Amino acid sequence: GAVVSQHPSRVICKSGTSVKIECRSLDFQATTMFWYRQFPKQSLMLMATSNEGSKATYEQGVEKDKFLINHASLTLSTLTVTSAHPEDSSFYICSARVQGGLDEQFFGPGTRLTVL
Amino acid sequence: GENVEQHPSTLSVQEGDSAVIKCTYSDSASNYFPWYKQELGKRPQLIIDIRSNVGEKKDQRIAVTLNKTAKHFSLHITETQPEDSAVYFCAASKYNFNKFYFGSGTKLNVKP
Numbered sequence: 001g002a003v004v005s006q007h008p009s010r011v012i013c014k015s016g017t018s019v020k021i022e023c024r025s026l027d028f029q030a031t032t033m034f035w036y037r038q039f040p041k042q043s044l045m046l047m048a049t050s051n052e053g054s055k056a057t058y059e060q061g062v063e064k065d066k067f068l069i070n071h072a073s074l075t076l077s078t079l080t081v082t083s084a085h086p087e088d089s090s091f092y093i094c095s096a097r098v099q100g101g102l103d104e105q106f107f108g109p110g111t112r113l114t115v116l
Numbered sequence: 117g118e119n120v121e122q123h124p125s126t127l128s129v130q131e132g133d134s135a136v137i138k139c140t141y142s143d144s145a146s147n148y149f150p151w152y153k154q155e156l157g158k159r160p161q162l163i164i165d166i167r168s169n170v171g172e173k174k175d176q177r178i179a180v181t182l183n184k185t186a187k188h189f190s191l192h193i194t195e196t197q198p199e200d201s202a203v204y205f206c207a208a209s210k211y212n213f214n215k216f217y218f219g220s221g222t223k224l225n226v227k228p
Contacts, residue, residue, distance in 0.1 A: 004159075032214060043205060044160070044218045060117070093159065097214055103148045103167075105216060107159040 003027055004096050006108035013084055014116055021079045021111045023094030029074035030096035034105065035067070038091040050077040074099065084115040118143040120208050122219025130227050135196050137222045139206035140188040146208040149189050150216070151180060155202045163204075164191070196226045 003026040013019050023033055031052045036044040048058045048069050056069035066088075068080040077096075081088055091112055095105040119142040129135050141149075147168035152160035166173045166180045166189065173180050177196075182189040193200055203223050207216040 034216070041221075041223075043220045044216075046215055046217065049215060095216075103209060103211065103214060104150065104162055104165065105214075107152075107161075109159045110157075 002098060002104075002106045004094065004106045004108040006094055006111050008111060009109060010112045010114075012114045012116065015085055016083055018080055018082045019084055019113060021081070021092055021094075021113075023077045023079070023096070023108050025075045025096045025106075028096075028101075029099040030077075031074060031099045033071060033077040033094055033096045035069060035077075035079050036093045036095065038093060038110070040091075044093060047079075081113065084113070086115045089113055089115045118146060118208050118210075118215075118217040120206060120217050120219045122206050122222060124222060125220065126223045126225070128225045128227065129196055131196060131198060133196055135191075135193045135200070135224055135226075137191045137204055137206070137224075138188060139190070139208075139219045140186075141208040141217075142187065143208065143210070144184075144187065145210050147211050148209040149180070149182060150207050150209070151191050152205045152207065152218075153202045154205065154221075160205060193224075196224075198226050198228050200224060201226045 005024045007022045033050040035047045048056045050056045050071040052071045058064045071077040093110040094108045122139045150165035154160040179192040203221045206219040
């Protein structure tokens, strides 16, 4: 149980375009999901907390207009990278916390974004 | 905000030896400390966690210790095996806020 999926696993796009990444909890409901960014050989940096039915809360330094987060249901959160640039190229990972569960977060497999 | 520091950044041990990874945190209100293992290109997987109401927790070859006063916690892996080779991340979190702040990671290499 507690499986999180992400789609797509890899995406290549041209500079200036927008890319949407989906994060789904497959077998549980998640009122809270989290989005992280991971550069090669570096740590996971928390970008934002996605709350079902309300606005996401962003970490300091993360541009909310650039990284749009929508959490429309208890099993789906989306991250849209708008007007992507090469510096946005990274590994994006989501995680989800089981509604009413303990503190553990379950991670998705990640999405490798390459902006040309 | 919370600041988590992790050492060492790389650790190379011989198979069968023990490995210790250390983390410190800054926010005394943090009360949940998970450890994740991440293999190359894969998702982080929880290997053990500890809450602030205990000082030590063990699961077979893996143990975690927590010193709340000093604000540091450590991961101990005994009888290491080549399949333990991966990057290990510590994290700190506060209950109900649940945001995880990760350390910088430790690349563990277990030599056969």
